[in-house]
Amino acid sequence: MDRDMDLAIKIPADVILKEFECPVCFGTIKDACVTKCGHLFCKDCIDECLNRxxxxxxxxxxTTIEEVIRNFSLDTIIKILLQEREKAATEHYESMFNAAKIPEAHTLNPIETVFHTNMKESFVEFEKYFRDLKDRTERSKSKLRAQFSGEELEKNFKELDENLSKSIEMIVESFDKHMKSISLPPELLPVRIFLKAPKKNLTLDMHIPRTHTTKDLLDIIINYYISKGDPVQSLSNGNFVLHMALSDGDIIILDNGPIGKYSIIQGSTIYFDGEIVLKSDAPKECFTKNYVKGQGMKCNYYHCFTCNTNWICEPCSQACHQGHNTSIAIPSHVPTWACCYCVKKGLCRIPNKDKK
Known part of the structure; x- marks a missing residue:
């Protein structure tokens, strides 16, 4: 027989994990510790007991805390068992869900596919949740067995079972309400649109509530540019124009009411035809315009090879010498006067100390 052959032994994980229950908290052992008498506990549990x-x-x-030994190998084994139990549980619940087969003659449409996928995931998660509730109840019963017997034990068991039933009923009720609240007809779902501002070459792909108005659309544009670090300085009056998807050129100018009243089809486009002026669009100003002597103001100075001019401030290099062959010459210079040779030579076309 091949000694390296991996032999699969099918033993329910819960059967093994039962052997790794902490006698103090009755849960699966965490951070396993073994006493010199050979008993296993959670580290926190045994520390608390031995402190008393x-x-x-x-x-x-x-025994004392100093005599307790951590068992890291057991930690690894328990971790593997818990992972395998979780994996097996997921596969089991998925197989239960898949057992309710869809007739082969029926092909799921896209909406049914989304619904089926999400319901499957939800089903698996709820089954896990129910299992955890039952496990918690069983751990509580284990604790009760160590404390009570006879009628007193039965009384406590009955109370636990009643609480479990009530918890399940409340979960079912909450889930039922949730499902009813999200089961909306298509015309009430949030709508996916393309919001465009052609003059800025802007396209935003988003889902928005049908209660949104044109004011909300403006806010979306403004907040977008704020997030990009280039805030809007001004917005001219413009219209929001709806181009309905799947239609033969239907164009609607939106009013100030909620967009839901237009029965917008998913994937439609809304254009904003107004002017958007950003901070980056504002006219550049020469360094000399705002220079204040004695304040240590810094400026990057450039050389323009096209004009054969030195000591050109950075704003002028970008505006007055746009398209020229320029190169930075003196970075972070602190001039003692309002210096820019672009102004001195009469080449400056932006606001400066001589031209407001």
Whole structure:
């Protein structure tokens, strides 16, 4: 027999994990520790017990915290078992969901596909949640068995089972309300549109509520440019024009009411035809215009090879010498006067100290 052959042994994870229950908290052991008498506990549990009394909570054998040993190998085994149990549970619940087969003759349309996928994921998550509730109840019962017996134990068990049933009922009720609240007809769903401002070559692909108005659309544009660090300085009066998808050139100028009243089809385009002036669009000003002597103001100075001119401030190099062969000559210079030879030579075309 091949010694390296990986033999699969099918043992339910819960059966093994049952052996790794902490005798103190009755949960699966976390940060496993073993006492010198051989009993396993969670680290936090055994530390708390030994801080109160120097004896093993399981067999009362005398022991101290210093004598407790961490078992990292057991941590790894428990972690693997928990992962395998989670994987097996997911596969089990998915197989349960898939067992409700769709007739082969029926092909799911896109909406049904989305619904089916999301319901499958939701089903699996709820099944896991129910399992966790039941596991928690069983752990509580284990604790009760250690404290009570007879009629008192039965009474506590009954109370636990009733609480579990109530919890499940409340979950079902909440889920039912949630499903009813999200089961909207197509005309009430948020609409995906393309919001465009052609004069700025702007296209935003987004989902928006049908309660939005043109004011909300303006805010979207303004906030977009704020997020880009180039805020809007002014907006001229313009119209929002709806080009309806899947239509033969239907064009509607939107009023100030909610866009939902237009029964907008998903994938439609709304154009803003007004002027948008950004901070970056504002006219550049020569360094000399705002220069204040004695304040240590810095300027990057350029040389223009086309004009054969030195000491050109950065704004002038970009505006007055646009398209010229320029190169930075003196970076971060602190001049002692309002210096820019673009102004001195009469080449400056932007606001400067001589031309406001």
């Amino acid at each position: 009394r120097h004896e093993c909570p399981n067999c009362k054998h005398e």
